[in-house]
Structures are given as structure tokens and as C-alpha cells.
Amino acid sequence: MTEWLNSIPLFWGKVFAILFFVGLVIWAWYRPRSYIYKDSPDKNRWRDLRIWATVLLGIQVVLYIVF
């Protein structure tokens, strides 16, 4: 088992991490708009927390591709 795990290239770690980030972005965009804006003082675009999550996780994707 350990030998098999050790044989997995590090490349797959990156792939898994990036899929994880992308999956979370998709999950975030499945949150209903009403849920995201609940109690928000207005419906300005900048208050859409799904956009915040996309920016955050997008930066993560770039970092894990570069390093």
C-alpha cells in the first residue's frame, strides 16, 4: 500500500487540489442568490459573496499551478 502510494506522482496532488478548488467554486455558485444576499443592505454586485469566493479560490488555483 505504502509503496503504491509512494509511486503516485506529485503531479496528481496538484490535480486533486485544483479540482478541489474548482469544485468549491461550482458548489458556491449553486447557493441561491437569495441565500447569498440574505440581510444584505442592497443587492449591489460587489456584495455577491459567490464572486468573492471565486476570486479567492481562483488565486489558489494559480498558486497551486505555479508552485
Place this chain on the structure above:
Amino acid sequence: MDIRGIDLVIVIAYLIAIPIFGVYFRKYVKTEEDYFLAGRMLPWWVISMSIIGTNIGAYDYMGAAGGAYRFGIAQANYEWIGAIPAMVLSALLFVPYYWKAGVYTVPEFLGKRYNLAVRVIEAILWGAFLACVLGVFFWASGLMLNEYLGIPVEVSLLITALIVGIYTITGGLAAVAMTDVVQLLVMFIGGIALTVLGLWTVGGWSGLVNAITPASPNHFKLFLPLNNPTYPWLGMIFGLALVLSPAWWCCHQAIIQRTLGARSEWDAKAGMLFASFPKMMIPVLVVLPGLLALALNPGLVGPDMDKAFPWLIKNLLPAGLAGLVFAAFMAALISSVDSTLNSAATLWTRDIYQRFFKKDASDRHYLKVGRILTLVFVIWAIAFAPVTKEFPGIYVAMQTLLSIFQGPTFAITLLGIYWKRANQWGGLSGLLGGVTISSFLFFITKSSFLYIAWWSFLGSLFITIIVSLVTKPDPVEKLEGLVYGLVMKDKKLQDILKRRAEGGD
């Protein structure tokens, strides 16, 4: 670091200004809710900065820089894949349900969702952990003041107690959160000054890479091979990113309490989410200095690698900047101490005193108890701090105990919010079963804590699901507002939940 002249003036001015600023917020404290949840008036930007102030301690500076010196940029996993996804999950799934439930603590939420036994187990664990951590933080603070300012440790402990205690006791969460905002700014200014100066000295980013890569080719890789003892990539993903990190960001009382004090559900969510931006920058303050120290002095070996950060400060900083960086160090420490103090008092007042000693007292009574308990914890921390020196294993033991509970706690909280069929017996069995699995892995197989977290999480999920399916479901009215899909439909229901919370049920 030799603090004198203008540096000393900066440090003393900082240490005097923080409590004065914090005490200003005492005028807003009239009720228990004002004290423990800042009257539920915190805006998102204060919440986000307070969360990071709470999260980053002086130990992070030393430990993370040492880790980066040894293993390179893989240390940043704790701030990136080991934090950001979990913070997104916390903001968009967990925080809204905690906030809507009108609770003061995470164990209180679990008590409502499952039963009293789950609440008591979680409350005792967190209560003991936070009280122990306070002693360690106080001792670290005493050592820093002693080492850099030459003040005797005993006097340093009293100074720390006076600085932190005075505004935490009087102003509660509002004072803690507002001072955290200032502390975070100080941390970033001091940390960035050091990093910029370091990069300038080594010839920029390319100079840093060229200096390190020939001898340490893996130092700029985020994932390291599985035979790496500290950062195996599989453990980083499955143990850290999928379990330990969500358990920390979704279930840690001191972190979550800031969002419970939000003025609206949107502010609670946005506060947690926005905290991810400064969190993402933390490697610039704590990881890059470790790499800079390696580039400038590759000769540190063994335990001395943990002195990478002090070495950099001592050998790089010109006169005038030392005070600023020392203030950043103190800011990291104080912002963690005040939050831990406030959260410990909240937990012991709400989950222990209010539940088991005096259930139906007046609001002013609980406010008074909260303040007294905060004072008791200050005194406890002063008395307990020297003990942590005699028994350095205490902190490690408490961290281990927490990691044993983290996987199972996250599993039952996740199922509790996402799956309405999870019932009280499933939750209790999942918690106890998961802890049994992690204890077995820890004591018998001596596995890495990253793998312990993963397997105890999976075991706890499985047990909770099985036991819930073979026992009677909880009534729907008990679950409304606490479970995804059973959202509150009107203000009336929200008021009911808030009243339920105020009753301490």
C-alpha cells in the same frame, strides 16, 4: 533584537495605546449580549480582521518561519489549501446557521441540534483547551517582554495581564474585536517591512530563488513526497484540507464567536469570507522570512532552524525598525490572548454556569458573571503560565487532545447542518465513536495526526449515519433553522430561536 531609543518609545506607546483604545468600548456594554457578542453589531470588515488577529499568534511567526527554513514553501499549505477552502465552506454553509440559531457558542448549537450530552462533552473539551492555551500564551508573552525589554518574567506576566485584562474585562467582545483590527494593521506593517527589506537584500524574488534552489530544489514546491515526515502531500490534502482545516474554521469557538456578533447574516458570512484575503497574505509575513533567513544564512541546523525569524530580525533590521517588528510580534500575541480570554469566559458562562448552576437569572447577573470569569481566567493564566514552563508537554498534550476530537466534531457538525435525518443518538454515537477511533490510532498505531483526523472523520460520519438511520428521527420543529433546507421562513421563528438561545436550553 535590541530595543532601545526610538524603538523603545514605539513599543511603550503601542502597549499603552491598546488598552486605552479597548477600554473606550466599555460604554457600549449593558447586557450579556453586548458583552459576549458585541450587541450583535459588528460589521463584516471588523469581523474579518478580528478573525485573522485571533488566528495568528507569535508562535506562528517562529514556527512557520522555522518550517519554511526546513521544508520551504510547503509550509504555506497551512495558510492556503489548509485554510482558504475551509473558510469559504464556513462562510457559505456553517456561519449562517450558527448566526440564525442565535447561539453564543458552538457547543450550544450542537446541544440544540443533537442533545445535552453532546453539548457538555464539547463544552468541557473547549473550556479546558482554551483555559490551558491561555497559560501558554501568557508565558510566551512574559518571555518576549523579558527577552527584548529586560523586564523580569513575573513582572512581564503582570503587565500582559494588565494590558489585556483591563479592556477584555470591561469591554468584552466589542473591545477585543476593535483592538484586533489595530493589532492586525500593526502586524502587517511590521511584517511587510521586514519582508521587503529582506527581499531587497537578497536581490528580489529571483535572487531568493537562485540562492536557495541549488542546495534545496524542493523548497519552492507546495507538495512534497509522501516520505516527508511533516508535509506528505496526501496528508496535506486528506488530513489537513478536508478535515483538520474545516474543523478549525467551522467549529473553533474563538474563531466563530466573531461571526456570531455580526449585525446581520450577510455581515457574518462576508466577515468570514473576507478574512480569507489577509489570511492568504500571511505567508508573506511568516513563510517568506524563513526562506530569506535560509538564503542569507544556510548554516542553521537542528533546533536552531526555529530561530530563523529572530536571526533575521537581529541581523537584518536597522535601528528604527526593531520597535515596529517587536510591536507586530506583541500584536500577534495580544490579539490571540484577548480573543481566547473572551471566548473562554463566554463558554464557561453559557455552557457551564448558565446551564448547570443558575439557569434563570437576570441579564445583568450573567454580565457580571462573565466579567468575573474573565478576571478569574486572567488570574488563572498568571498562575498557570509558569507551570507550562515546567511541563512543556502540556501544550502539545492539549493540541493532541483537540486533534483527537476535531475529526469527529467536524463530522457531526457537518451532518447536523446538512442532513436533517441525523438525530441526537447518531450525533452522540458519532462523536464518541470517532473519538474512540482517533484515540486508537493515536495511542496504538502512533499514526500522524493528519491521518488520524481523516480516519476519525470518516468513522464518525459512518457511525452517525448508521445510528441515525436505525433510531427514531428528531421532530421537525426541533430542527427548523438549524438544518440546511429547513430555513427560517419568517421573523417570528427567528425570534423563537433567539428566545430559545437566551433561555440557555
